[in-house]
Amino acid sequence: MDNCLFCKIVRKEIPSTIVYEDEEIVAFKDINPIAPVHILVIPKKHFDSIKDIKEEDISLIGRIHLVINKIAKEQGVAESGYRVVTNSGRDSGQEVMHLHFHIIGGKVLGNKICQ
């Protein structure tokens, strides 16, 4: 997608601090972190959000969660705990329309996921 911000990050047209990359997935630090650990994990393939996922994408989406597991260990939050958040669509407040999974941790997050 030509004008998609995260597609531009995938193509390295926009700089980012990448913490993981393979043929299908890239993970980078959120530009405006809300916690000491705030990483975005994205498929390189463009999906607007979860609504676009199809049967053929099951293994990619599954593998993203293995990558989340690996990054959480590397970032030192696997034992202390962390939150994985995916916004999807208008009411969620999704700002960037390229499917992404937030990994948020490194502090006590509390038990509310929604204020």
Ligand code: 5GP
């Ligand atoms: P959303 O609200 O769509 O779930 O989250 C989008 C996230 O992308 C936000 O946490 C925001 O800080 C982050 N973000 C927006 N623009 C950029 C950017 O250019 N680079 C990086 N690394 N993160 C960005």
Ligand code: ZN
């Ligand atoms: Zn995109």
